[in-house]
Amino acid sequence: CQRIARHVERLDIKKQTDILNKGDKALGIFIVVRGEAEVVSQNGKDVIATISEGDYFGEISVLFKVPCTARVRVPQKAILLFLPVEKANKVLHRVQIELQEYYKLRKYMHLDADTRVDQTILQTEIAKEALKQVPMLESWSDESLSYIISNIAKLHNPIVLYPTNSCLIHQKDPSREICILVRGKVSVVDGKKVITTIDTKKSPICVGEEGLFTNTDRAVTFKTLTVCHVIKIDKAALIETIHKMDAGTYYSRSLDSWMRIKKWKSRKVYNEYALNYSSFLCSDVNRSDSKVDQHWKLDSAQAIDTFNQNQQLFLLVHGEAVFVSNNEKILELKDGDVFCKSSFLPKLFIYSIT
Known part of the structure; x- marks a missing residue:
């Protein structure tokens, strides 16, 4: 990554700009840092795919040495990183995969794009x-x-x-x-x-x-x-x-799993606090006979030592909580997260938790 970064240029796009056109020679690989880019039809009227921050485009023509396979534009202001084709050929490995397989792995489906691929x-x-x-x-x-x-x-x-x-x-x-x-x-x-x-x-x-x-x-x-x-x-x-x-x-x-979850969601604790339940609780833990011992509402910061039971699961229904070790935040919890109190875990502080 450090070797590639030495060859990358920053592009500040100020207005709507066509970056690639279908059929053109390879220019290089573009990475979206801020904003977004769009894969559009040849007439520019239909947006076929959105390329979000952290994603990239232009690599097919570089890696497979073919003309650009689609038209790509930036609809408004954006920041891109650009690795020119000459430098990309020096620092990147040759691909060991067929074009059709690469399209599948990247979930590329560009409709009127590359005719070398059976859509x-x-x-x-x-x-x-x-x-x-x-x-x-x-x-x-x-x-x-x-x-x-x-x-x-x-x-x-x-x-x-x-x-x-x-x-x-x-x-x-x-x-x-x-x-x-x-x-x-x-x-x-x-x-x-x-x-x-x-x-x-x-x-x-x-x-x-x-x-x-x-x-x-x-x-x-x-x-x-x-x-x-x-x-x-x-x-x-x-x-x-x-x-x-x-x-x-x-x-x-x-069907059986969802019916159990439906029963669990009808419990008083869900109805009272409009629980956004954790995906963890969507597993077989959600037996219809599962037990909710009690629930608390705390209005000020305090440690989880309030709950002195070990070997129990706690569900953060609403509020803020964070694990603290040596006065440093280790992990922040959000609504719907499940946690436990245990002697080997760092201290958990609760901020306005239900």
Whole structure:
């Protein structure tokens, strides 16, 4: 990284600028430091993908020695790092992978982009890899996943493009499908309040699963903050797949888990404090007979020694808490985090915790 950094230039973009054009010779590799870039159609009217801070583009033409595969522009002010092609060829290793496989790993799906890549096959491969990473479907066989993707393809592309500021799931609507976010970032909204944002930098994210399994209306709205690539699977396609393939057992397990969570969420502590529960508690810990001993509301800073029991789990419903060692913050906790009191852990101070 230090060797590469010596050859990197900083680019300050002040206004909308085309950085790459499809068919041009390779210029180099661009990294978005601040702002964002967009992959757009040749006419510039349709945004196909958003390139966010920390992501990069232009590497395909450099690494595979081909003309630029897509048009990329910066829509407004941005800061980029730029590694020119001549220097990139000196400091980067040669790639040991086929172009189609690289597109799949990077989840590149540019529609009117590189004609050297079969977009139909590419979409199917990206969709299957994404479904394998969704907990609900990770145990399904390749045949089952291929079957459900082929059912989707009868109606539309396996991966659907959602523009920025569009509604992926709307609060209070009936739950008829799940959405797997393959690429992009969305906000989670309750009424007019933004609860959190989620993105897919590490892995695909499944939304809408709870409503589908518990037969309840959508609890929140999911609104796209960038262009998003989404796999939509309706309940009918799921049911057909589990009947015709070998996925019935896994579907039943998911259904059973969500029904237990539904019972747990109806407990008094959830209703009273509008608990944003931790993903840790979505595991088998959530038995319907699990016990909540008691809960506290503390108004001032104090140590966790107030809770003198060891070998117990505590759930931070609302407020602030931090582990402190030698008067230094080690780890900050947020709403929904689970922690324990133990003699081998540093001291935990509580700030206005419920």
